[in-house]
Amino acid sequence: MESDEDFMSVGSSNDDFLDTQDSDDDSLEDFGDDFDGGFSKDKDIIATSRKPYEVDFKVLSPGDIEREQNIQVTEVSSILGLPPESSAILLRYGRWNREKLIESYMDHPEQTLDAAGLGNHFETNPVTQKVPGFMCEICCEDGPDLETYAMRCGHRFCVDCYRHYLGQKIREEGEAARIECPGESCHLIVDSKSLELLVTRDLRDRYHALLMRTYVDDKENLRWCPAPNCEYAIDCPVKQRDLRRVVPTVQCFCKHFFCFGCTLNDHQPAPCLLVKMWLQKCEDDSETANWISANTKECPRCHSTIEKNGGCNHMTCRKCKHEFCWMCMGLWSEHGTSWYNCNRYEEKSGSEARTEQARSRASLERYLHYYNRYANHEQSAKLDKDLYLKTEKKMTSLQSQSGLSWIEVQFLETASQALQQCRQTLKWTYAFAYYLARNNLTEIFEDNQKDLEMAVESLSEMFEKPVPELSKLKVDILDKTAYCTKRRVILLSDTAENLKNGEWTFNMEW
Amino acid sequence: MFATKRLGKELLKMKEHLPPGITIAKSENLEEWHMDLQVLDDNPLYQDQTYRLKFTFGSKYPIEPPEVQFIESPNTPSTPRPIPIHPHIYSNGIICLDLLSSAGWSPVQTVESVCVSIQSMLTANTRNERPPGDSDFVSYNRRRPRDINFFYDDDNV
Numbered sequence: 001m002e003s004d005e006d007f008m009s010v011g012s013s014n015d016d017f018l019d020t021q022d023s024d025d026d027s028l029e030d031f032g033d034d035f036d037g038g039f040s041k042d043k044d045i046i047a048t049s050r051k052p053y054e055v056d057f058k059v060l061s062p063g064d065i066e067r068e069q070n071i072q073v074t075e076v077s078s079i080l081g082l083p084p085e086s087s088a089i090l091l092r093y094g095r096w097n098r099e100k101l102i103e104s105y106m107d108h109p110e111q112t113l114d115a116a117g118l119g120n121h122f123e124t125n126p127v128t129q130k131v132p133g134f135m136c137e138i139c140c141e142d143g144p145d146l147e148t149y150a151m152r153c154g155h156r157f158c159v160d161c162y163r164h165y166l167g168q169k170i171r172e173e174g175e176a177a178r179i180e181c182p183g184e185s186c187h188l189i190v191d192s193k194s195l196e197l198l199v200t201r202d203l204r205d206r207y208h209a210l211l212m213r214t215y216v217d218d219k220e221n222l223r224w225c226p227a228p229n230c231e232y233a234i235d236c237p238v239k240q241r242d243l244r245r246v247v248p249t250v251q252c253f254c255k256h257f258f259c260f261g262c263t264l265n266d267h268q269p270a271p272c273l274l275v276k277m278w279l280q281k282c283e284d285d286s287e288t289a290n291w292i293s294a295n296t297k298e299c300p301r302c303h304s305t306i307e308k309n310g311g312c313n314h315m316t317c318r319k320c321k322h323e324f325c326w327m328c329m330g331l332w333s334e335h336g337t338s339w340y341n342c343n344r345y346e347e348k349s350g351s352e353a354r355t356e357q358a359r360s361r362a363s364l365e366r367y368l369h370y371y372n373r374y375a376n377h378e379q380s381a382k383l384d385k386d387l388y389l390k391t392e393k394k395m396t397s398l399q400s401q402s403g404l405s406w407i408e409v410q411f412l413e414t415a416s417q418a419l420q421q422c423r424q425t426l427k428w429t430y431a432f433a434y435y436l437a438r439n440n441l442t443e444i445f446e447d448n449q450k451d452l453e454m455a456v457e458s459l460s461e462m463f464e465k466p467v468p469e470l471s472k473l474k475v476d477i478l479d480k481t482a483y484c485t486k487r488r489v490i491l492l493s494d495t496a497e498n499l500k501n502g503e504w505t506f507n508m509e510w
Numbered sequence: 511m512f513a514t515k516r517l518g519k520e521l522l523k524m525k526e527h528l529p530p531g532i533t534i535a536k537s538e539n540l541e542e543w544h545m546d547l548q549v550l551d552d553n554p555l556y557q558d559q560t561y562r563l564k565f566t567f568g569s570k571y572p573i574e575p576p577e578v579q580f581i582e583s584p585n586t587p588s589t590p591r592p593i594p595i596h597p598h599i600y601s602n603g604i605i606c607l608d609l610l611s612s613a614g615w616s617p618v619q620t621v622e623s624v625c626v627s628i629q630s631m632l633t634a635n636t637r638n639e640r641p642p643g644d645s646d647f648v649s650y651n652r653r654r655p656r657d658i659n660f661f662y663d664d665d666n667v
Contacts, residue, residue: 138572138617140519155618161573165617168573173612184616184623 051489053268053496055248057236057260060222062212065233069215072098080105085191090116092177092211095218117180117189126151126194128159136161138182151194155183162198166190170203176210226263227256236260243272244510245500257421266424269495270432273510278431282371298361300329329354370434377427380460381420387463388416394467402471411474415463415481422456422484425492432495437505441498448491455484513571514540520620532625535562542566544581545625549632555595556632562591563628564603565621575615577655578624579603597637602648604655606641607631 060068069088077087079102093116094101105112128147135142136158150156157165165182169175179195181188192211196204216222216233220240225232230252238248238260247268248260257266259275267275296307299315301322306315308326314335315326323332330351395409429449436442459480462473470477498504517540524534536544543565549556566577580593580603593599598606608614609627641647 138516139513140516157617161617164570164573168570168612172574182617184618186616 051493051496052500053247053249053492055236055238055246055250055260057234057248057250059225059253060233060235061253062209062231065212065215065222066208069212072096076102085193086113086118089118089177089189089191092214092218093117096215117178117187118191126197128197131156138165149194149198151181151188151190153181153183153186153188155181155186157182159198163200166195166199167203170199170207170210174210176207177214223260223263225252225254225256226258227252227254230254230256234260245271245502247271247496247499257424267428267431268425269492269499270428271499274432274435275428277510278374278434281367282374297326297329300324367434370430374427374430377423377430381423381427384416384419384423384460384463388413388420391416394470397467398470401467404471411478411481412463412470415459415477418481418485418488419456419459419463422452422488425488426453426456429491429495435506435508435510437507439505441503441505445491445495448487448494452484452487452491455480455487459484513567516572517567520622524622528622529626529629531629532622540567543621545621547625547629547632549629551633553633553635555635555638559592559594560589561594561632563625565624572617572619575610575612575619576621576624578607578610578628579605579655594632595638595640596632596635597639597641598631599641600644600647600651601640602651604647604651610655 073084073088073091076082076091076098077084080087080090082090090101090105090112091098094104101112126149128149130145131148132144133142134146134148134156136146136148136156138157138161141158141160147159148156149159149162162182166179169179177189179190180186181190192207195207199207213224216224221237222233222235224230225234232252232254234250234252236248236250238246240261242248243261247270249257249266249268250260251257258264259267259272261272262275264272264275270278296305298305299317299320299322301324302317302320304317304319306317308315314323314332316323324330325332325335391412395406395412398404398409398412399406426449429445429452433442433445433449436445459477462477462480465473521534521537528534531548531550533546534543535546536542545563545565547561547563548559562581562583564577564579564581568574568576580599582591582593582603585591593601593603600606605628607628609616609619609624
């Protein structure tokens with residue numbers, strides 16, 4: 001059970017990975033030398049805390065993100081000798097690439113400031129003013145009591161209009177880092193000090209949230225957790241170009257597992273690019289393909305797909321005018337006068353046409369084989385999720401019926417989580433396998449897949465048993481859960497190792 | 511409405527003085543104005559024609575840009591109001607112009623300044639053509655101009 005617990009807490013114990021990495025590497029090399037999946041080796045994999053398919057990452061809270069930003073702003077501010085607000089604007093303009101920005105500023109300070117929407121002299125503290133004889137160009141209000149504001153560019157407007165303008169930009173247009181002065185063709189950026197002077201509290205918070213968004217959006221090593229309403233971001237060193245060799249699944253504090261590369265739900269073991277191709281293919285093909293396969297044949301000459309919706313067996317292809325028999329696919333001219341009753345199944349032309357037909361159908365059948373299994377696991381995972389929602393109820397009723405304690409019924413939740421995770425993995429093994437060329441590695445992969453699948457199905461079955469039987473099955477369920485988890489680790493480790501070392505052969509270019 | 515005073519002043523100012531070739535056609539309420547536009551130089555594409563622009567003001571004008579497009583009414587033999595030919599003007603009157611988008615708009619712009627910009631956009635044009643994909647756009651577009659994401663890829667015309 002020890003190993004099981006290690007695994008279940010992958011996300012949270014992530015900080016330990018760096019410390020234990022050295023000792024892990026040895027055992028991983030052991031594994032890499034030998035793919036026969038011998039049990040002793042498997043044991044090594046299970047025992048290590050950092051698996052080959054896991055990546056380093058760190059979860060950042062909104063506070064962490066702000067702190068990181070401030071550190072960089074302060075640093076650049078002290079290097080360039082500019083006020084922090086200006087440095088922040090510069091950094092946002094330079095997409096947080098500090099080195100490049102400092103270099104560009106050192107070489108052409110004026111140009112860099114201009115391009116970033118900054119003038120070249122800096123007020124210390126912005127204030128609003130009443131200006132005699134002033135009329136606001138936006139609302140045409142005037143009067144001696146009108147509070148007005150202008151940034152360094154001197155374009156002066158009343159505070160009310162400024163506030164409306166900033167509200168529109170921030171709330172309606174989601175702008176923050178690049179809000180320009182309202183003046184016509186003035187590209188001066190509204191800095192955060194001016195903004196804080198002018199807007200109300202709630203707008204200020206929204207503004208800062210948006211600024212934080214741009215920070216995370218701009219940095220290659222940061223990504224928002226895509227879960228609804230989640231405020232955390234993930235810091236992960238995996239680059240876009242690495243995505244052919246690694247599938248960087250990360251887990252947020254909110255428990256959501258997702259791929260750092262493409263932000264889709266965890267899709268190990270299949271790499272992002274294959275996932276994208278697969279999803280595209282499924283979207284285009286699946287339903288149509290099923291129907292085509294069930295209801296149509298292809299013209300033996302031009303391969304147009306034909307649906308026979310009634311009538312006799314004498315077919316004339318609309319497209320190429322080829323005449324053939326629907327029953328045997330042979331040439332119609334060889335049918336003589338037996339028009340409505342084909343009894344020529346063994347004739348040569350017919351059997352050749354059928355072979356050809358079979359070949360083109362085979363690729364469709366192959367796709368459907370993988371698709372159906374993929375879709376089945378997707379469906380089952382959904383059902384298992386419903387089941388999970390009922391699990392808590394089950395646990396409560398198990399408690400009252402069997403006299404077990406709350407802690408003692410936790411095994412059900414553990415099992416339910418393992419089940420979902422394994423199904424998720426299985427689902428993607430089918431998409432992955434669809435693109436694999438056949439060789440020895442593929443066979444090992446399929447064996448691993450089969451083992452995991454069998455384990456998952458039998459756990460799933462136990463899990464669905466009525467409550468009174470569950471307490472008797474506790475040990476079995478515990479064992480099966482541990483076994484499923486172990487099979488999953490083995491499958492993912494094996495696949496990830498091969499991916500990293502470029503061992504897989506695929507049946508297409510990607 | 512936020513801009514009652516502003517629109518009132520704009521109207522007052524325009525009634526006093528307008529640049530040549532621009533006249534007010536309709537301004538009874540503060541939601542929709544019509545402006546007539548003529549191109550005064552000898553550009554053969556637009557000679558002796560009058561075009562009509564419709565301005566629709568939202569409640570947030572002038573913080574938000576007005577909706578501006580050419581219209582064909584009233585299109586009578588005595589007062590023809592065609593849609594001018596221009597590579598940035600679709601044949602349904604919708605104009606692809608950066609300054610009319612929320613990103614390109616500045617609240618300092620006025621009805622008059624928009625008219626002047628569109629007038630000079632016509633003056634400078636030498637191409638007797640509609641935007642690419644005009645017929646598709648005109649038959650499929652059901653959106654209002656402000657909801658369309660134009661790409662302002664051509665700064666020359």
